[in-house]
Amino acid sequence: MSTYGTLFRVTTYGESHCASVGAIIDGCPPGLELRDTDIQTQLSRRRPGQSNLTTPRNEKDLVHIQSGVEHGVTLGTPIGLLVKNEDHRPHDYSETDFYPRPSHADYTYLQKYGIKASSGGGRSSARETIGRVAAGAIAERYLKQAFGIEIVAFVSSVGKIQIPQTTTADDDSDDAPDPVSPEFLKLISTVTREDVDKHTTRCPHLETAERMVQRIIRAKDAQDSIGGTVTCVIRNVPGGLGEPTFDKFEAKLGHAMLSIPATKAFEIGSGFRGTEVPGSKHNDPFVVREDGTLGTKTNWSGGVQGGITNSEDIYFRIAFKSPATISQPQSTAQYDGEPGTLAARGRHDPCVVPRAVPIVEAMAAIVVMDQLLIQNARKTAASLLPPITTLPPTMVLPPATQ
Template sequence: MSTFGTLFRVTTYGESHCASVGAIVDGVPPGLELSAQDIQVQLSRRRPGQSNLTTPRDEKDLVHIQSGIERGVTLGTPIALLVKNEDQRPKDYSETDLYPRPSHADYTYLLKYGVKASSGGGRSSARETIGRVAAGAIAEKYLKQVHGIEVVAFVSSVGKINLPSYNQRPLGDDDENDDDKSEILSPEFIKLLKTVTREEVDKYTTRCPHSETSDKMTKRIIRAKEAQDSIGGTVTCVIRNVPVGLGEPCFDKFEATLAHAMLSIPATKAFEVGSGFRGTEIPGSRHNDMFISKPDGSLGTATNWSGGIQGGITNGEDIYFRVGFKSPATISQAQATAQYDGSAGSLAAKGRHDPCVVPRAVPIVEAMASIVLMDQLLIQNSRSATASLLPPITTLPPTMILPPKPATLLNGHQ
């Protein structure tokens, strides 16, 4: 479907080369100061034509707020957001009337609906993510203002070029305990997760906040572009100052909804949270997050290999995860493939396309993370507010319950 969320609901609309794209956002709390510029910042980070590493399609992606706001304040009613498609070139896609592009959605959309958009992939195009980014910017402003939540994503790999993150060395043939000695994540990478900012990320056209690695990524993307080819990569995201208790076991665990959100982004193929696949190689004695007492008296963890989520519920530590994006399917290099009627042919796609999507995917990942957070926060606040109206529990041991707290209202005040 085109709607995501339970209480904070985002519905996107529009195809790649139609008149406009955008979103309707329902569940925004009333009283939030909001302007078009709050949204435009993220849309401008996502827009095409930012550098020679992206598609040259010239879209300004200016957002127009249609409803839900008066005098710069949200009303609590649905907010409609519209972005015009100004640089349309549907004729660039005439060859897709004959050929389903390899690894693209042309064929599956036609099989599913019995009809497909004539140009640019329609709803499967990354143009659809404009609505997500606009909605995510709204969620992000509330999360930052009320809870101080920070959401920062960055490019962590392009092709086989990886941002240094692991201290790994080959296992010795005669040392079965060698896996006990390697680090799960390098200290440098852990520090990056704790300190990286969007300003640092945006210093680089690759959006990889590591100078040496960024230079290598740039060369790799340009090599793909010059060969009329493409290359994939990964985006890592960290969320800081996350409230505890978010997530709805059993089927809407926080990491489950996060994975749902991320894998709904076009071109995604992989998702991991915390130590991810690396954690499968480490014994539990080293992978477990031991509890410690924090200066404020609350419990925390000495490590955070869980990525801020345990049992599907946020534990207050930083959340970090990684999303894998495949190499873009549409390339100008001639490929031997079949036409819709089954006859053999050769397709060299026209149009303007990204040789690598990960630099522009960074604000999309941030947006979907913010939407998940906002939705789960509203759900948990509704539970807490309802429970706070009941008398204190006296029939259970003290270690099984927390002291009752006043309801946390949607504006963040007690």
């Protein structure tokens, strides 16, 4: 379906070469100050044509609020957002009448619906993510004002070039290095969007960023493409978000991230590296913070334990495959089974990760927003009951910490 969320519900619409794309947001709290410009900042970070590292498609991606807001304040009713497609060229895709493009969704959409969009990727195009980014900007604005929550994503790798994250062990000893280096954890805790946007790659590690540029240009010059990863951190998230079983916080987060076009993998906290160190080293001992609350010493868990947030920074990484649209001739088969050669036209990104950064931030904001509304509904319902006096104190949080 095209809707995500339980209490904060986001429905996106539109194909890559139709008249417009956008979103309907249901469940946004009333009383939030909101104008077009509050949404436009993130859309402009996502838009094509930003540099020679992205597609040359020239879209302004200007957002228009259609409903749910009066005099710059949300009403609590559904918010309609519209962005016009202006620089669309459906004639660039005439070859898709005969060929299912390699690693695209042309063939699978045809199998599912018995019909497909005649140009571009239709709903599987990254153009669909405009609605997500617009909705995420609204969620993020509420989260920042109500809870002080910060969300920052950045490019952590392009091809085999990556920000140093850990020291690789040469053997299989139990004295293995930490799954995440102190330097990378410091970056996670301090990086800002200003740091990220200083470089066209959106990599805040400048030495690595320059190497990424050369790798992307090499792919572009070869009429090829290259993939990469985006790392994201969410700060100041309250503890208690997420459900114990099927709707664990990281499960909802993974669901949202893997719904983004071109994603192929998701990991949270120490991720796959956490499998390489013994439990005695990977466990998160509890410590007392300066404010007297409990925290964890290492945060290898990435801010989530038992599927529920623990008030530490939440950090995770998403893998984006190399873009499927390339200008090289490719040997493949037509819909009727006849072999042939496809030479794709159109405009495409040689690497999607620089433009994926605001998309990841948007989906993170939507997940946190939805989970906060769910948890606050539970807490409000519980607060109407008389105080619990029949259980041992160790089983119930003091009212001040609930």
